[in-house]
Amino acid sequence: MYRFLLTPRWWGINLFVVLAIPFCVFMGTWQLGRFEDRVQSHEEAEKRPDPAARAAEPLDELLPVTTETSGRPAVATGTYSDQFLVPGRELDNRSGFYVLDLLRTDSGKALPVVRGWLPGTPGGTKVPAAPAGTVTVTGDLQASENTSSDGVDLRGGLPEGQLGMISAASLVNLVPYDVYDAWITLPEPEAGATGGLRPVPATAAQGSGLDLKAFQNLGYTGEWFVFAGFVLFMWFRLVRREAEAARDVELGLAADAD
Template sequence: MYRFLLTPRWLGILALTLVAAAVMVQLGNWQLDRYRGRTAINERIDAGSRMAPVPLRDAVPAPTGGSGTAGPAPAERATWSRVTVTGRYDATNVVLVRGRTVDSRVGFEVLTPLVLADGTAVLVDQGWVPPAPGGAIAQPQLPPVPQGEVTVVGRVHPSESGAGPVDRRNGRLETRRIGVPRLARELPYPVHGVYVLLDEQTPAADPVFQAVPIGHTNNWQNFGYVVQWWLFAAMTLFGYGWVARREARRLAGGNRPEQPLDRAAEPAPSTPA
């Protein structure tokens, strides 16, 4: 009954079905890897909120190059950890990061280099501020940075990908993405390969700065894609089996021999008068 499955046409359909199902399974596996990676990020964010701060040098390697260079990226386990560091703010090299949204409002994140005793620096994200009147990209008026030594407690944030150009406008650096290696080229000292999201500061930060919220990644969306792709793979295989069974029934019905008429039910031949 199923000998037709060995014909070239049906063997080709089977091959296409298996390839399609295998691709869908691999797409599901890829989404599963993304789900695991995003879950690990969320776990580090949660762990960082509970941990006591450690010195920056214990979490992030120091830069070893000269001026205008950035240090190595942190180990994955160090991202989102809480650190503390002491130095002096460099008010002449403030970086404005435009197009940042907090509470559905577009404004700027303000990065200020904190210069350490050894001459290296780390970029500190002091928080979010609204733009000046005149539009979303109008540079804000910023309060003066604290003078003298400042102690910062914050979260280790890796450099953002897709760093774009850095402009100097009205005496301030301005960019769209926080690409630490790109920003380091504009600064007169070696820079750590991360930036620090400010949690607290001594002396206290100006209240004009609004803390940048740390959002969890949407890992469950990736898990939903895993289920979706694997269901598609199962449905593809099921569909092949259903079509093959329907074809087998059709062929069986077409080859069924005709049933002979019941002779007893036939009318008797009439006798000529």
């Protein structure tokens, strides 16, 4: 009754099942591993001392930004040059924008410095000017952003002087000098600063917390195992239907389709 399993058509079906099920199990296991890695990173991050409480170090000694150096106080010296406003940023459930100035260092590269946050929209709120002359700043180190605060990649389409996300990739075509692939946020208002600038707290390093992406990995794990079960279920169903058809032919209840 099951001799049909040896036909060329069923050889193809069987080969597909034999390959599909291990692949789905492998992908599900891989996604589960990604979720477990994020959980472990989150637990390790919680056990580490507060990065902001550690002693400040020169910027170049903390680069590139990793989960270990993210949030660490970094020191840089230079002069402020170009200023950009980063709209669509919230602080204490209020909408506003970041005030970002580029600090030209002695190396020739510029460090994006978020001097603070202001409520409202760019153009409708007066922005305090950056200090003149050579300044030394100490701020919490942050990795370059991949997307804007609302999850949308905004490399362009904004008015002149505004920036969708804080990254060297966004600034490379806006300024005629190199930019560090990192930025800092000042934990306290600058000495003598006026205009209501509020400090922007440092954010957790990407991949170190149980964010939406972590639970997406867990959801994908379930999906891959469901796919594996579905393939096996459909194979058994097809085999059963084929066996019933073969039995009907043998009993003369149906004509042989071949």
